Amino acid sequence: MTSIDASAPVAVIGAGSFGTAVSWMLRQSGYEVNLWCYDPDDARAINETAHNPSFLSDCDLAGVRATSVVAEAVKNCQSVIIVTPSFAVVDAALGIADVISSETPVVILSKGIDLSGGKLLLDAVVEEIGNRDRVAVLSGPNHAEELSRGAYAGATVACSNESVAEYFQNLISNDFFRVYVSNDPVxxxxxxxxxxxxxxxxxxxxxxxxxxxxxxxxxxxxxxxxxxxxxxxxxxxxxxxxxxxxxxxxxxxxxxxxxxxxxxxxxxxxxxxxxxxxxxxxxxxxxxxxxxxxxxxxxxxxxxxxxxxxxxxxxxxxxxxxxxxxxxxxxxxxxxx
The missing domain is CATH 1.10.1040.10 (N-(1-d-carboxylethyl)-l-norvaline Dehydrogenase; domain 2)
Known part of the structure; x- marks a missing residue:
């Protein structure tokens, strides 16, 4: 199994409701988190107040490092979590393609279809960053409003490479969020x-x-x-x-x-x-x-x-x-x- 590096940050790309909730969850588990925000003002506010003024403003993001520069968010990261709206997923993949290594695990939490090419988001991301075996998808009944207050939930993470799926299973699971592994990303x-x-x-x-x-x-x-x-x-x-x-x-x-x-x-x-x-x-x-x-x-x-x-x-x-x-x-x- 791909191993978790407790000393390296996890990059979360997207600071909407779901990205905010996931960042909080990872901090609760003790991981360092770099959060990429589309809006520089949101990044500045998170760093100064530990709260996202635009989404789930009551969620405590203490310890999260926010930035509006993608390269800064993924620098020296152990893995990348893409959680932008579906229309922005390809741009997110383009932004990280030349910055992360070809082996860095990536998981897509966004749900939808790539509007520019009509592809599954999985296929669109792989087309931009390569190496399908390190790209996973995670989905389930996961309303951010509930996750951000620690309400019980679960999800499925799928990848063609079971080791990568298990990595994200162990990274994201906690006392109130249970993740199951699948080999069916499609x-x-x-x-x-x-x-x-x-x-x-x-x-x-x-x-x-x-x-x-x-x-x-x-x-x-x-x-x-x-x-x-x-x-x-x-x-x-x-x-x-x-x-x-x-x-x-x-x-x-x-x-x-x-x-x-x-x-x-x-x-x-x-x-x-x-x-x-x-x-x-x-x-x-x-x-x-x-x-x-x-x-x-x-x-x-x-x-x-x-x-x-x-x-x-x-x-x-x-x-x-x-x-x-x-x-x-x-x-x-x-x-x-």
């Missing part, structure tokens, strides 16, 4: 991207007042779509049934913290566009951005994704919510699979 990646689309559908359903039964149907049939897509791309059913699949899907579709679910509710009640909602809430609706690449991937693999297709029609305002519901309920009756 399945974990697709689960993390797809569940956000289903969460939008569930939010729309709640906002429209269709009830808990309808939400449960969407979660279950949404899982069926995720399984079909993951398996067609080489992922495993067991991954979809684990923390990265069912676990994260359940949390994202039912939680008050879910930005994708909250957007779906706002869409149902106000008809607000993704762009306007993101500007208003200063957050990224990852599911809306992953939607087109996922549908394209499904088309290429010959996989039917009716719920995702209907979310696209809704967000484009090609159908009303009532028409979308009737369209899904009116599909040909078939066996459950």
């Amino acid at each position: 399945g974990v990646s697709l689960c993390g991207a797809s569940k956000n689309v289903i969460a939008i559908a569930c939010g729309i359903t709640r906002g429209a007042g269709f009830g808990d039964n309808a939400v449960s149907v969407l979660i279950t049939r949404g899982l069926a779509e995720i399984v079909r897509l993951a398996e067609a791309c080489g992922g495993k059913l067991s991954t979809c049934m684990g923390l990265a699949g069912v676990g994260d899907l359940n949390a994202t579709c039912n939680s008050l913290h879910s930005r994708n679910g909250m957007y779906g509710e706002a869409f149902a009640r106000e008809g607000v566009s993704v762009e306007d909602y993101e500007k208003r809430r200063h957050m990224v609706v990852e599911g809306a951005h992953a939607l087109e690449p996922l549908l394209r991937l499904g088309h290429e693999k010959g996989v039917e994704l009716p719920i995702m297709e209907m979310v696209k029609k809704l967000l484009n305002k090609d159908v009303t919510i009532e028409e979308a519901a009737a369209g899904l309920m009116g599909r040909e009756l078939t066996k459950e699979r």
Whole structure:
């Protein structure tokens, strides 16, 4: 197993809610943490006050070294954790590519699809930094608001190299956060991207007042779509049934913290566009951005994704919510699979 170097810092790339929570978690475990912030003012505030003024401002970041210079964040680091919004992951990979060694372990906590090329974030990062065997992905029911106060949670970390997966398992696990190892990074990646689309559908359903039964149907049939897509791309059913699949899907579709679910509710009640909602809430609706690449991937693999297709029609305002519901309920009756 790749060994943990207690004397070397861990670089966290991204100081949003999740990056802030992960930095706090690592400090609680006694690791040195270098946190890269997009905004120099946030970096300065963290160094001066031990609090992130933009995200989870109550979280104590004492001992975290913040910087807005990527090269400073990854200097002499033992590993890198990428936790930016999905649209910034490739830029993050480009920023570290020539600074870290070819063997430095990297784990992606961001969930989504590379919008510039329509690739899984795993593939996009490997394309920039090389050596797939040192790149892992981690996903699960991990709302940052809960992690930052030490609430119990778990996740799956996957890599083609089991030693790297075990390294991150041991690095990130603690008394309240349990990490399991997998050798299915493709399945974990697709689960993390797809569940956000289903969460939008569930939010729309709640906002429209269709009830808990309808939400449960969407979660279950949404899982069926995720399984079909993951398996067609080489992922495993067991991954979809684990923390990265069912676990994260359940949390994202039912939680008050879910930005994708909250957007779906706002869409149902106000008809607000993704762009306007993101500007208003200063957050990224990852599911809306992953939607087109996922549908394209499904088309290429010959996989039917009716719920995702209907979310696209809704967000484009090609159908009303009532028409979308009737369209899904009116599909040909078939066996459950």
